[in-house]
Amino acid sequence: MSIKEILKSSESFIGQEVSINGWVRNHRKQKDFGFIDFSDGTCFEHLQLIYNASLDSFEEVLKIKIGSSIEVNGEIVKSEGKGQSVDLKIKKIKVLGDCPDDYPIQPKQHTREFLREQAYLRPRTNLFQAVFRIRSVASYAIHTYFQERDYVYVHTPILTANDGEGAGQVFQVTTLDLDRVAKSGKVEYDKDFFGKKVGLAVTGQLEGETFAMAYNKIYTFGPTFRAENSNTKTHASEFWMIEPEIAFCDLEELMNIEEDMLKFIVSYVLEHCSSEMAFLDKFVEPGLIAKLTKLINSKFTRITHEAVITTLKEAKVKWEFEPQYGEDIAREHEKYITEHFGGPVFITDWPKDIKAFYMKLNTDGKTVRAVDLEVPGAGELMGGSQREENYDRLQNRIKEMGMTKFDLDWYLNLRKYGGCVHSGFGMGFERLLIYLTGVDNIRDVIPYPRTPYNCEY
Amino acid sequence: MSIKEILKSSESFIGQEVSINGWVRNHRKQKDFGFIDFSDGTCFEHLQLIYNASLDSFEEVLKIKIGSSIEVNGEIVKSEGKGQSVDLKIKKIKVLGDCPDDYPIQPKQHTREFLREQAYLRPRTNLFQAVFRIRSVASYAIHTYFQERDYVYVHTPILTANDGEGAGQVFQVTTLDLDRVAKSGKVEYDKDFFGKKVGLAVTGQLEGETFAMAYNKIYTFGPTFRAENSNTKTHASEFWMIEPEIAFCDLEELMNIEEDMLKFIVSYVLEHCSSEMAFLDKFVEPGLIAKLTKLINSKFTRITHEAVITTLKEAKVKWEFEPQYGEDIAREHEKYITEHFGGPVFITDWPKDIKAFYMKLNTDGKTVRAVDLEVPGAGELMGGSQREENYDRLQNRIKEMGMTKFDLDWYLNLRKYGGCVHSGFGMGFERLLIYLTGVDNIRDVIPYPRTPYNCEY
Numbered sequence: 001m002s003i004k005e006i007l008k009s010s011e012s013f014i015g016q017e018v019s020i021n022g023w024v025r026n027h028r029k030q031k032d033f034g035f036i037d038f039s040d041g042t043c044f045e046h047l048q049l050i051y052n053a054s055l056d057s058f059e060e061v062l063k064i065k066i067g068s069s070i071e072v073n074g075e076i077v078k079s080e081g082k083g084q085s086v087d088l089k090i091k092k093i094k095v096l097g098d099c100p101d102d103y104p105i106q107p108k109q110h111t112r113e114f115l116r117e118q119a120y121l122r123p124r125t126n127l128f129q130a131v132f133r134i135r136s137v138a139s140y141a142i143h144t145y146f147q148e149r150d151y152v153y154v155h156t157p158i159l160t161a162n163d164g165e166g167a168g169q170v171f172q173v174t175t176l177d178l179d180r181v182a183k184s185g186k187v188e189y190d191k192d193f194f195g196k197k198v199g200l201a202v203t204g205q206l207e208g209e210t211f212a213m214a215y216n217k218i219y220t221f222g223p224t225f226r227a228e229n230s231n232t233k234t235h236a237s238e239f240w241m242i243e244p245e246i247a248f249c250d251l252e253e254l255m256n257i258e259e260d261m262l263k264f265i266v267s268y269v270l271e272h273c274s275s276e277m278a279f280l281d282k283f284v285e286p287g288l289i290a291k292l293t294k295l296i297n298s299k300f301t302r303i304t305h306e307a308v309i310t311t312l313k314e315a316k317v318k319w320e321f322e323p324q325y326g327e328d329i330a331r332e333h334e335k336y337i338t339e340h341f342g343g344p345v346f347i348t349d350w351p352k353d354i355k356a357f358y359m360k361l362n363t364d365g366k367t368v369r370a371v372d373l374e375v376p377g378a379g380e381l382m383g384g385s386q387r388e389e390n391y392d393r394l395q396n397r398i399k400e401m402g403m404t405k406f407d408l409d410w411y412l413n414l415r416k417y418g419g420c421v422h423s424g425f426g427m428g429f430e431r432l433l434i435y436l437t438g439v440d441n442i443r444d445v446i447p448y449p450r451t452p453y454n455c456e457y
Numbered sequence: 458m459s460i461k462e463i464l465k466s467s468e469s470f471i472g473q474e475v476s477i478n479g480w481v482r483n484h485r486k487q488k489d490f491g492f493i494d495f496s497d498g499t500c501f502e503h504l505q506l507i508y509n510a511s512l513d514s515f516e517e518v519l520k521i522k523i524g525s526s527i528e529v530n531g532e533i534v535k536s537e538g539k540g541q542s543v544d545l546k547i548k549k550i551k552v553l554g555d556c557p558d559d560y561p562i563q564p565k566q567h568t569r570e571f572l573r574e575q576a577y578l579r580p581r582t583n584l585f586q587a588v589f590r591i592r593s594v595a596s597y598a599i600h601t602y603f604q605e606r607d608y609v610y611v612h613t614p615i616l617t618a619n620d621g622e623g624a625g626q627v628f629q630v631t632t633l634d635l636d637r638v639a640k641s642g643k644v645e646y647d648k649d650f651f652g653k654k655v656g657l658a659v660t661g662q663l664e665g666e667t668f669a670m671a672y673n674k675i676y677t678f679g680p681t682f683r684a685e686n687s688n689t690k691t692h693a694s695e696f697w698m699i700e701p702e703i704a705f706c707d708l709e710e711l712m713n714i715e716e717d718m719l720k721f722i723v724s725y726v727l728e729h730c731s732s733e734m735a736f737l738d739k740f741v742e743p744g745l746i747a748k749l750t751k752l753i754n755s756k757f758t759r760i761t762h763e764a765v766i767t768t769l770k771e772a773k774v775k776w777e778f779e780p781q782y783g784e785d786i787a788r789e790h791e792k793y794i795t796e797h798f799g800g801p802v803f804i805t806d807w808p809k810d811i812k813a814f815y816m817k818l819n820t821d822g823k824t825v826r827a828v829d830l831e832v833p834g835a836g837e838l839m840g841g842s843q844r845e846e847n848y849d850r851l852q853n854r855i856k857e858m859g860m861t862k863f864d865l866d867w868y869l870n871l872r873k874y875g876g877c878v879h880s881g882f883g884m885g886f887e888r889l890l891i892y893l894t895g896v897d898n899i900r901d902v903i904p905y906p907r908t909p910y911n912c913e914y
Contacts, residue, residue: 132672143596143597150461150499155697157904157907158615172635178629178631178633181635182642193694210578211589214498214581215499223679411577418555418556419554420554447664
């Protein structure tokens, strides 16, 4: 029996005797009675275990420690307390695993910094219990969205000799003994595992495109790595990314998909994690549920980069960074734009020089059919583009951007062998979670975050 | 409109005019008429496009090349051919992306070795179209199985300073410039990205356990890496693994879960990939569907390692490797055992010396509560165990196996802070796919396989 099952139809359990395994989260004792705050991990809610001096094992139960695992038998009774419909009146309790008094997770407010150092224990706290269940449910929402719409899930390679975007800094992967490299004075790649220099993928998009040319609609969902030496709240060296790619799809249709997918995920999480969301709304980001509900019911704005710059220039705001045509926009601009339009904004047709080589060149020769989705409070949530489907133009861009050292013939060939208009986007999963949970540090939405000089557990 | 939608209720489409985008897989021409074998990637089945000399654009359509992408308009008509219910009678056709005559994927039998070298094009062939859709559907079956049963999906870290099993060979990950290491003659880990030696995870189990102690039931599903220099049909350096972990669960209950999960996945794939499975049954492994159907309906045998050795010794078989109590079993033994029992066999209670440090020691002091699932035709499909929940015994095993150099205090602490009986298993996803598809080489069930000296695309 699980707490989740009981709470699903708690009234019908009243009077029944049940047996549950789980953990003691808190234990409040009075002279003649006590309460145990009991979680079995199957749902966000706890069950209150009640007992009093009439219990044969009263003295033993009094000694049960916070953090210990127990098997409890008893009767489900109507609760006289607030906030719960039923309690469990203890008949028998058995300690399965004890817990010492110096257990780090005590029923008090711990700082997130402290809990980060106890990453292996933090899912036992309310905050992280909520965050990581939402992470799981949101993952499934994403799979469900795409699978129900006949997308094929592709596991693109993590180990790669390519450098997908020609940008992101890459971790090198090797089986060479570095001490021996140092000693011998030479790097013999022919003796390395793959016989050449190999790194961790910064994107699966290019390989994803190869599958879109066979299955029409595909998506990836896997870990991605960037060796950027940034210590910010939104950067991690290892994070998960979703990269859908759709054949016969232009940028307008791509934006439809992005909008539809995001609304689906948000709705799914609100429905399936209502207790977790209520908790976060109350203790982490007041207004969170209203914010997400508003998103579901809004129509996303679509505007070109050029029009955004004009809007920014016309705004009566003293900018830290002056908005410029032909240049990227800053955080303050993103913020202004989503507030100005009162909701999510697709910014399209970016200057080609600040975007990746594979994006479709517009007829103006200056901009590309790229789109970033800016979301209130979270900034850029997705980045996508229509891909350059013209062989010659793509080859030119590869040359212009000095990427000829990579073997991209296979990627170019997609434009030769039955190529077509196609588009795709990438969404950082943790950025989505930050938006969904209101938890503002990427280190707190990844089970075991990796950042510069930090690789614990 | 997609071919999948049309074929779902093909009768109702007869007489209707539709427009579809897709690719030409074959083109057979006669003097006065022609057939185009047309796929849009939304399902395994193709649609036959028919036309004859009465078509205005007859001469142009005749020139359409294999591999090219087209947009076709026409009427759905009852098929006069075998093997399909409807055809599409072309009214208008537009070439979206041409394809040259030297296109590598021609409508003939290509060897799998050849197609491996064209990995970016092979999903366009029937075999790989089937295999990689099954890979996608099986992935979703796995997520569905666990999510519907309230397991929490955990993304365990890929970058790690631990060596999970104390066994598997690990790829090192670094941002040190190896040329500079060679030049300077020293390896300065304090200047490496994480300030220490870090590698790619060979398992997520240990971190998975930490979450099982908070959520009760969890699973992982992610890429795993082994730098083993093996060139066999079943080894890859990068593969995906599923690792469930369940609190308050002993080995018997674990076997129930393994059996139930496997039957669920097999049923799901048979139901959702019936065309793909029929193709594989016909061309790859005759009897495949019967084999899988039998598995669903069988009760898996449970037998100890000791009893297996006795059975092997009593068998009237000349072994290449003589079966021995206290030792591992060979492929020939696995094969014999599954045939002997006529189905899947759980082998339990293995000699401790050939198993991992975290497995629960039996009272005999010699064996551990480990279980391998052996499946007819595929060998070991899953490996699991009840975990050692006793702090002192676990600490002893870590010492005995010389693993004290790793910081496993956090892992040990799980036994101190409300520990409990718990169990888990690992299933190599590609091994499952080999079993499900009958395709016997791991290189052919991974989009872009990585093996020694092979890291293309």
